[in-house]
Amino acid sequence: MAEPATFAAPLPAAFFDRATERVARELIGCRIVRRDGPHRRAGRIVETEAYLGPRDRACHSSRGRTARTEVMFGPAGVAYVYMIYGMYFCLNAVTRGPGVAEAVLVRAIEPLEGCLGRGDGPGRVCRALRIDGRLNSASLAGADLAILPADRPPAALARGPRVGVGYAGIWAKRLLRFWERGSPFVSRAQGKRAPA
DNA sequence: GTCCGGATCTTT
DNA sequence: AAGATCCGGACA
Numbered sequence: 001m002a003e004p005a006t007f008a009a010p011l012p013a014a015f016f017d018r019a020t021e022r023v024a025r026e027l028i029g030c031r032i033v034r035r036d037g038p039h040r041r042a043g044r045i046v047e048t049e050a051y052l053g054p055r056d057r058a059c060h061s062s063r064g065r066t067a068r069t070e071v072m073f074g075p076a077g078v079a080y081v082y083m084i085y086g087m088y089f090c091l092n093a094v095t096r097g098p099g100v101a102e103a104v105l106v107r108a109i110e111p112l113e114g115c116l117g118r119g120d121g122p123g124r125v126c127r128a129l130r131i132d133g134r135l136n137s138a139s140l141a142g143a144d145l146a147i148l149p150a151d152r153p154p155a156a157l158a159r160g161p162r163v164g165v166g167y168a169g170i171w172a173k174r175l176l177r178f179w180e181r182g183s184p185f186v187s188r189a190q191g192k193r194a195p196a
Numbered sequence: 197g198t199c200c201g202g203a204t205c206t207t208t
Numbered sequence: 209a210a211g212a213t214c215c216g217g218a219c220a
Contacts, residue, residue: 049203051203058203059203060203060216063216063217063218064217066216066217067216068215068216068217069216082203082215082216083214083215083216084202084203084204084214084215085201085202085204085205085212085213085214085215086202086212086213086214086215087204087205087212087213087214088204088205090203090204092203105203107203121204121205122203122204123204123205124204124205127205162203163203163204164202164203164204165203167201167202
């Protein structure tokens with residue numbers, strides 16, 4: 001049986017088992033497909049951030065290996081989903097490992113199909129695709145959640161500092177955020193307060 | 197056990 | 209500019 005063209009093969013785990021910064025760049029333009037019961041929800045990634053492990057003070061794994069961060073210490077190619085501010089979830093792709101606790105945060109998607117609202121911000125990405133903590137540690141090549149290669153060439157990439165990590169010292173200044181230049185679906189990233 | 201603050205978003 | 213609303217991590 002021929003599948004619809006939109007069911008291309010997901011990215012293999014090996015895609016995620018490479019330098020995290022590179023994965024963050026190459027994820028721009030890729031598609032997230034979520035099976036939510038009878039619903040199919042999909043979006044095209046337009047904004048990401050790289051989190052570079054224990055040495056990166058903005059990365060959760062810099063506080064050590066704990067129940068929450070455990071999944072980041074495992075193999076690449078699974079989801080790290082955590083709750084923030086008591087009401088939103090954020091979706092990450094675990095990169096590298098086992099033993100290397102790095103990840104890429106999906107900050108914005110262009111809604112393609114079945115999305116619940118907009119996807120211009122990490123909390124909205126999870127709301128749009130109905131992703132919550134139950135998908136923590138799920139495969140990114142699975143039936144319920146998958147990341148597929150880009151089906152059209154992404155526009156030029158832009159990069160800048162990550163959002164909301166002003167506490168992270170020199171790591172706050174690193175240009176680890178990537179987005180598709182000119183996309184109207186990128187988060188506003190209103191920058192939070194500047195460090196004193 | 198208490199306390200603090202956050203990889204956010206919405207409303208004022 | 210501040211509230212919503214909860215958990216992880218730090219400390220005692």
